[in-house]
Amino acid sequence: MFRNRKAKDALFTFAFPLAMFVLMELLCFFLKGRHLVGSLLDVKTLVRNTGISAIIAFALSFNLSCGRFDLSLGAQRLAGTIIGGMIAMELGLSGLWFLLFSFLCGLVFGFITGMVFVITRVPPMVLGVGIGLVWECVPYTMSKGKGLNLFGVHGTEILTDTVFTIAVMIVVAVFVSLIMNRTKFGYEMKAIQGSQLIARNSGINIFRHAVLCYMFAGGLVCVAGIIDAAFQTQMSSTMGLASNGVVVSNMFAMMLGGYIGERSNQATGVIVASLTLNLFSYGLTLMELSEANTSVVNQTVFVLFLVFLANRYYFRKRKAEKARIAQALEQRRIMSVA
């Protein structure tokens, strides 16, 4: 019975990318006469996009699963990646150090944002606007508007390696999985997800927990940032909260990952969801849909998924409610007869 359930859960988890692959392969083949994955370059692109998307989704999940949406996460990614990269470049260090310095800078920016949040206690979305404006300004001023240019920088080739991207993704997934399932932090997270007030009254330090969430999110989003910057050989310094687009576009992966993860675990769920959505987007791109149109399709599917997520127990609840009313009426009838 147990083994059967495990097999069912595994089937459910991997059915998403498999079904998406088959669907997009068929569409590509019949509409464009080509395969979804036809060359090594396609594999590399898919792995890179899935890795970046999954890491950002992990970062998002720290705050979003506690009901907070940090609007400054994109700005933290920008600031941490550019400043971390600039430090590593100034010191003449190699690729892994770029990753490490970006991660550390992300932790610092996340920590400061978290501290500001617990001190001011302004709603995260509102706070994110103010903090995001400031964080975007920092790398812009420090790099004099140039951003981070990694073109021809010795030692950064490792960051563009497909195996390295997979390795980083696995390390992040293991880290998130351990921290969520095997530590006090994860236990507190589950309590806060249930009710922040009850968690606080039962002795959980929700303020420390929030700062840690912001810190981890900042660190992870910068890891994704430096890998992305290495692939594109640069990261431009944007203003006007434009940096947030990358983070917002990965919210779907996080939400779908949470849903798939109900049958396995969150880490597997997020990776599988990222792969599924990247297969979808890649297929649409191969079918010559513009970036804007791909985004329209993606966001529309996301809206439909949110509607499904919010109402998936609707009929079950309604049935239970009807049964309860019927039972109450029956009880009343028996009592009136008696």
Add this chain to the structure above:
Amino acid sequence: MKCSEWCSKASASFRRFTEDRLFSRLLPVVFLLVLVCVFSIATGGRFTSAQSMKVIVQQALIVATVSTGACFIFATNNVNLAMGATTVLTAVLSGMAYNATNSVVVMVVVALLLGSVIMTVSALLSTLLRVRVMFVTIVMMSLLSAVQESILGGSTISLPYEMITMLTDMNFSYIAFGSFFIGCVILFHFTDVGRSLRFIGTNSTCAEQTGISRNKYMLIAFITAGVGCGIAALLAIVRAASIGSKTLSSLNMDCMLALVLGGMSIFGGSKSFAFAGVVGAVTVCVLNQGLLMVGVSSSIIQGIRGILFLILVCTAQTRPKGLPAPEG
């Protein structure tokens, strides 16, 4: 009296003073006046010239219109990040409607209807379909921006000079904004709608148990905000005569800044007031124009705006004992 006792009494009095409703309404006005004085002195009077003031008012009109509509949503303790995207998409489609029909009436009707319809969809998603407002607003922001990009591509929609001149000569912008603003103030402060929205913002559960339908009033709030977006789209067309992919790109951020700088309570409720958007919009434009005239670079202006935003949010709001509850 011990020093610590004196400190705690002083801090309690300061807290009482800052939590006072009059303080939260007067602080933004005082802040605006101080800014005007400071920039006037720093620029040797150039800042208060008629030309400069005209530019500020014209810039502020669009932000003020969107912010005034957004007050209705803010009052219910919700945040809508899709206001900017709604306005731009409405401007694009109403501009296209004018080019197709050559009729100003059609353009106005399309703008007002489209703004309301987009906001109604957002409201229905969060009420009837029970998706959390936080998710609805983020997804709608991305979706509407993508639709706008998909329609425009890299092109720009230009409108005929004669039509723009005619509307400018008619003072269309001032009339449209004035009518909307007066309507909003009446609706928010002198009718049941405003009272109910503020009640929902203060305590949603209590409001529902008193017989106030949250869904109904959320729908009203979103539709009012949608009408604001429609009018703002028309004002943008009249001001720029063309709509491109970069038009009003900072509107969302300016709108949030305006509401906070205008003294709107970020937790909604009884401290909300409809003219916060106007005061805030003027403050945002004064700040932009003043800092530019003083010679501050645009990147630093953004940082200063962010810091001021945080300071004002913290000064004018009551700090909750716990962390803010999850949005939506």
